[in-house]
Amino acid sequence: MSLLLRTTPPRATLAIYRAVQAAARRKGSCWSPRSYSSSGGRGADNNTLPGHRGGPGYFYPAAPGTGGSNTILGSAGLISAHDDAPRHAQDSGSRTSNLPQRRQLTTSAISRPHSTRSISTTTTATTTPPEMYTTSFAFFEALWDAGVTHCFVNLGSDHPSIIEAMVKGAREKKGQFPRIITCPNEMVAMSMADGYARLTNKPQAVIVHVDVGTQGLGAAMHNSSSGRAPVLVFAGLSPFTLEGELRGSRTEYIHWIQDVPDQKQIVAQYCRYAAELKTGANVKQMVNRALQFARSAPQGPVYLCGAREVMEMDIAPYTIRQEMWKPVELGGLPTGAAQDIAAALAGAKAPLVITGYAGRNHAVPGALVELADTVKGLRVLDTGGSEMCFPADHPAWLGLRFGNEEAIRSADVILVVDCDVPWVQTLCKPRADAKVYHVDVDPLKQMMPVFYIDAVARYRADALTAIEQVTGLLKADEELKAQLGGEERDARRTALEVAHKRKLELIAARCEPLDDGAFGTGHLCARLRELCPDDTLWAIEAVTNTVFVHDALQPTMPGSWINCGGGGLGWSGGGALGIKLATEYEAQLAGGKGKFVVQIVGDGTFLFSVPGSVYWIARRYNIPVLTIVLNNKGWNAPRRSLELVHPDGLGSKATNEEINISFAPVLPDYGGIAKAAAGGDVFVAKVDKAADLDEVLRRGIEAVQSGQSAVLDCKVAMNC
Numbered sequence: 210m211s212l213l214l215r216t217t218p219p220r221a222t223l224a225i226y227r228a229v230q231a232a233a234r235r236k237g238s239c240w241s242p243r244s245y246s247s248s249g250g251r252g253a254d255n256n257t258l259p260g261h262r263g264g265p266g267y268f269y270p271a272a273p274g275t276g277g278s279n280t281i282l283g284s285a286g287l288i289s290a291h292d293d294a295p296r297h298a299q300d301s302g303s304r305t306s307n308l309p310q311r312r313q314l315t316t317s318a319i320s321r322p323h324s325t326r327s328i329s330t331t332t333t334a335t336t337t338p339p340e341m342y343t344t345s346f347a348f349f350e351a352l353w354d355a356g357v358t359h360c361f362v363n364l365g366s367d368h369p370s371i372i373e374a375m376v377k378g379a380r381e382k383k384g385q386f387p388r389i390i391t392c393p394n395e396m397v398a399m400s401m402a403d404g405y406a407r408l409t410n411k412p413q414a415v416i417v418h419v420d421v422g423t424q425g426l427g428a429a430m431h432n433s434s435s436g437r438a439p440v441l442v443f444a445g446l447s448p449f450t451l452e453g454e455l456r457g458s459r460t461e462y463i464h465w466i467q468d469v470p471d472q473k474q475i476v477a478q479y480c481r482y483a484a485e486l487k488t489g490a491n492v493k494q495m496v497n498r499a500l501q502f503a504r505s506a507p508q509g510p511v512y513l514c515g516a517r518e519v520m521e522m523d524i525a526p527y528t529i530r531q532e533m534w535k536p537v538e539l540g541g542l543p544t545g546a547a548q549d550i551a552a553a554l555a556g557a558k559a560p561l562v563i564t565g566y567a568g569r570n571h572a573v574p575g576a577l578v579e580l581a582d583t584v585k586g587l588r589v590l591d592t593g594g595s596e597m598c599f600p601a602d603h604p605a606w607l608g609l610r611f612g613n614e615e616a617i618r619s620a621d622v623i624l625v626v627d628c629d630v631p632w633v634q635t636l637c638k639p640r641a642d643a644k645v646y647h648v649d650v651d652p653l654k655q656m657m658p659v660f661y662i663d664a665v666a667r668y669r670a671d672a673l674t675a676i677e678q679v680t681g682l683l684k685a686d687e688e689l690k691a692q693l694g695g696e697e698r699d700a701r702r703t704a705l706e707v708a709h710k711r712k713l714e715l716i717a718a719r720c721e722p723l724d725d726g727a728f729g730t731g732h733l734c735a736r737l738r739e740l741c742p743d744d745t746l747w748a749i750e751a752v753t754n755t756v757f758v759h760d761a762l763q764p765t766m767p768g769s770w771i772n773c774g775g776g777g778l779g780w781s782g783g784g785a786l787g788i789k790l791a792t793e794y795e796a797q798l799a800g801g802k803g804k805f806v807v808q809i810v811g812d813g814t815f816l817f818s819v820p821g822s823v824y825w826i827a828r829r830y831n832i833p834v835l836t837i838v839l840n841n842k843g844w845n846a847p848r849r850s851l852e853l854v855h856p857d858g859l860g861s862k863a864t865n866e867e868i869n870i871s872f873a874p875v876l877p878d879y880g881g882i883a884k885a886a887a888g889g890d891v892f893v894a895k896v897d898k899a900a901d902l903d904e905v906l907r908r909g910i911e912a913v914q915s916g917q918s919a920v921l922d923c924k925v926a927m928n929c
């Protein structure tokens with residue numbers, strides 16, 4: 210690997226980026242000074258992660274999305290993206306040059322007549338490749354100008370022009386072209402883009418191979434949709450001409466086999482937008498239209514596909530006015546609605562906020578703290594656990610409970626904010642006279658055929674704006690203020706403090722090691738919390754252990770807890786890499802270093818995550834994360850599901866082997882799998898005794914801090 214590195218971005222780049230940062234701050238993004246942790250977290254700036262073995266900085270800082278293609282961002286000294294372009298891309302161009310040279314004649318006829326860069330019309334083979342400006346190249350330019358800095362790719366026969374464009378971009382647009390990350394599996398590619406977007410709210414791109422690569426995205430597409438992660442996916446389509454009519458015409462057997470009736474339908478139901486590029490002439494508009502959908506609430510994945518001939522088209526270079534393509538902005542509550550909710554909360558005896566993903570905006574936890582401080586006695590429950598929505602060190606914290614919690618049954622006023630499943634009716638529901646208000650980016654849950662809650666009113670609104678409106682009214686309105694004051698309200702606050710203290714004591718007791726020297730997930734995570742840097746980012750996919758993980762980690766920093774957005778197991782391998790890539794890249798733009806990233810994953814889920822790809826990527830691109838495998842010898846979740854329906858059934862008395870959820874007796878070597886994928890370069894260890902735990906964790910953390918990925922196989926006792 211020969212990288213041209215620089216540790217600090219060029220001055221112009223920094224200036225532009227800071228302006229972007231400032232704008233993001235105003236919108237309450239992850240770097241918002243309003244974020245709760247900046248005042249009350251556990252030392253958000255205490256980053257102890259040193260440089261990685263790959264050298265000082267293995268990402269190339271630049272400032273995309275700050276203007277059209279003509280914007281020059283001080284590229285001198287930036288790392289060349291071509292280092293990461295697949296090597297075979299550089300070989301294939303000359304080998305295939307004869308046929309495309311011929312086709313160019315035809316293709317140039319359909320490109321814009323005023324093209325300033327029309328291709329050579331000679332058919333004699335030359336050693337210098339023709340200068341081309343294709344749909345594919347414009348596609349990458351559009352991505353970069355829209356702020357997409359990374360493309361996670363899995364390439365195939367649909368991508369000759371994509372590969373040509375990648376090489377051209379790496380050579381000619383250093384520092385102004387997306388970084389290409391080769392991903393040997395599509396689900397990992399999409400999960401990386403998902404993790405990146407979940408942390409930063411910045412969409413990245415995934416490039417996959419026709420119908421088969423689209424299918425390879427698998428559950429990652431579901432996760433990005435449920436997790437509302439903006440990701441742009443592009444896939445080629447088999448060529449639609451057979452006889453060389455256009456450049457890109459069919460050249461391989463497989464082009465017939467991979468020609469399917471409507472490729473985008475494979476994923477369209479998970480996408481905010483799915484469309485075919487029918488010409489290169491408006492490719493930049495199409496990319497930006499897709500990104501507008503991806504970034505407008507409710508955010509999510511978008512899918513573009515384009516046939517080989519369309520992507521090969523020579524077009525006239527052009528730019529669009531990037532500033533004209535902002536996403537749709539969501540407003541707050543109607544005035545009367547804010548007043549109603551404020552009055553209901555002020556008059557409530559047992560008010561409750563239930564949220565699931567409001568913490569995606571890192572300013573929301575702080576806003577909820579302000580609301581909870583204003584309405585003394587208000588409690589906040591997280592029933593989704595996909596983000597850090599409310600800090601564990603606040604007395605109103607009820608933690609993460611998946612829709613089954615006493616406070617749901619006892620509350621008289623419930624404000625549901627950005628939440629998919631506030632309660633599971635068959636287990637727990639609010640009292641019949643509870644007044645429920647629902648505020649959400651997607652209150653109808655448009656993707657779900659069945660969803661309803663008994664709410665007196667529901668609003669599509671931005672969570673932060675809505676919470677601030679309600680708090681503002683509670684603070685400004687004299688009548689409401691009077692209601693919220695007094696001794697009785699102070700007593701409610703004191704009662705909450707007592708209950709919170711008691712809750713933390715109970716959690717601490719449950720986190721003790723077992724008498725036989727073994728330990729559960731709670732103890733393991735309590736030790737992790739103690740030993741990892743204070744500002745660690747946690748990528749969680751712990752399935753039946755999730756609540757124990759959350760109770761023990763007690764996250765307080767906005768953005769520090771990111772769980773798989775949906776139910777498609779296997780997100781966290783790529784997700785953690787995407788989060789690490791994002792924290793490093795974004796920090797380097799600002800001249801700093803990224804945060805420490807830990808993946809906590811069930812043993813079954815580890816296998817779903819395609820570890821053979823994950824740890825190869827981690828090693829190839831020096832993206833070190835600490836992986837904690839919660840080894841309970843297989844799948845516990847199906848037993849739980851079984852017992853909810855058949856508590857006394859045959860299966861309830863049967864062994865795990867009998868109900869086919871056990872990995873015993875052939876237990877996989879999780880560390881070994883990772884090590885093999887990474888050419889042997891992963892720190893691995895197994896631990897099953899509490900007495901050895903700290904030492905193993907310390908060594909794993911040190912390995913990651915020195916730049917090596919680590920996989921710790923931790924045998925955990927059940928239900929604690």
Ligand SMILES: Cc1ncc(C[n+]2csc(CCOP(=O)(O)OP(=O)(O)O)c2C)c(N)n1
Nearest residue numbers: 752753776778811812813814843844845846
């Ligand atoms: C892609 C996919 N396949 C299957 C499932 C069904 N499923 C849900 S949880 C689970 C087991 C997870 O095992 P593990 O990670 O070990 O967690 P544990 O149940 O032991 O807590 C399975 C198979 C799923 N959610 N997603």
Ligand SMILES: [Mg+2]
Nearest residue numbers: 812813843844
């Ligand atoms: Mg398991």
